[in-house]
Amino acid sequence: MEKQHLALANSSTMLIFCAIAMLVVLMMPLVFYRKSTRRAKEIGMPDEQIKQITKVSGLFAIIPSLPILISYVALMPALGQYYPWLRLSVVGAAGYETLAADMAAKSMGYETISTASFDYSGFIVVMLVTALAILGGNLFNMTILPFYDQKVKTMQSSGSTLVPVITGVMFFAMYAVMSTPYLTNIGNPVQITTLLCAGIVALVVGKAAKSNPKLKEWVFPISLLCGMASACILGPMLA
């Protein structure tokens, strides 16, 4: 049976509003890109470096975007063609969207988001819940971040030798917290081998890039792909 809300979710009205929202949000990276490249030139960053960062980051974004497409396809039967497109392109993340939509469906008495057939009011609730629940980071940015950042930058501008040391430690602390569950997951050794493989390739290609500077911008994408390829090769063996 056709889900009630899909007529609304796949309507041209929905497409128009989602497209407007996407266009408004697209302005943000464009405005900030313009502003930051101007500033970069002001402080003497060479054009070549700016172009290199732009190219490498754009290329890099292709691979992590592919799982977003898979999530889009997975959400489409439940939420229609247009709303998941907006959600997965703006603020959202693949894991969060499915979870949030599913929790909203459950609180309205449905078993899962996949089987739910909402009336229009129910679908609007799902739209609002998925959008509102993830606002925490942005609320922080609008209210506290400027003050917090000002403090951090004042410290950084003081020229203290301590600041770069602290920032370096913060980086390691952040990555230690994020990578420890993977590095210690003996129950799923593919995660360990993938991380190690990508890391070792990064070191090897990074070393090769010292004698061949053109290779430098490819260190990261090559390591990422090698890590992922190792998961495909070793996954079935280690499972």
Added chain:
Amino acid sequence: MDRLQYNKTVNNLGRVMVFICVVAFMLPAFAISAVYKTPIDWGMVVKAGMPLFLTFVPSAIAENLSYAPILGSAGLFVACITGNLGNMKLPAAMNAMQLIDENPGTEKADLASVIAICSASVVTMCITTLGMIFLAPIAAPLLSTPALQPAFNNMVPALQGAILFPMLARNPKGAIMPYCLAIAALLILGRSSYSSNQGFVMIGVILTCVIVTYFMHKNDNKK
């Protein structure tokens, strides 16, 4: 314009743009409600949204406190609005900093970070739009092939390895304390509790490392 002044301008611009974007992505729900003359069931929104809001807000704030000194405020403004922060924007920014041999926190590193995040955001938006228009039906079966699943299931560890190892090679000693603390937290909390409270673990580990480093640095200077 000096760095602090520039930063002030960026912060003001960021706040205004975040507000506009938040209004824009709430727009479809309100517009649909108005066009189809369907009132919003606020009671249900609160009932369904509150547990999610309470779950995600504290960890989002904790994460942003940790990311801000690394990504810079401009990078964080854009990354939070365009999403996929940990699995795409953070690695893209770190890679850009490595590319120009800058450590997080310098002005050049901040600029590299925001340029990288903006470029990655635009590319992702283009890919999802192409996917929405015609790629999804063709790409989905290919990307869902069982043989390729381990690759996508393990993309995050691959990303982390690619970013982490070059930094480790530059400063292996710097990683000892953070890893000891993170492993201790994992052992104390257990894997599942660690994952669901990762934002708070991050704040705890960062604060401890910063305090210890501060006192060690002070003692070294005295000597």
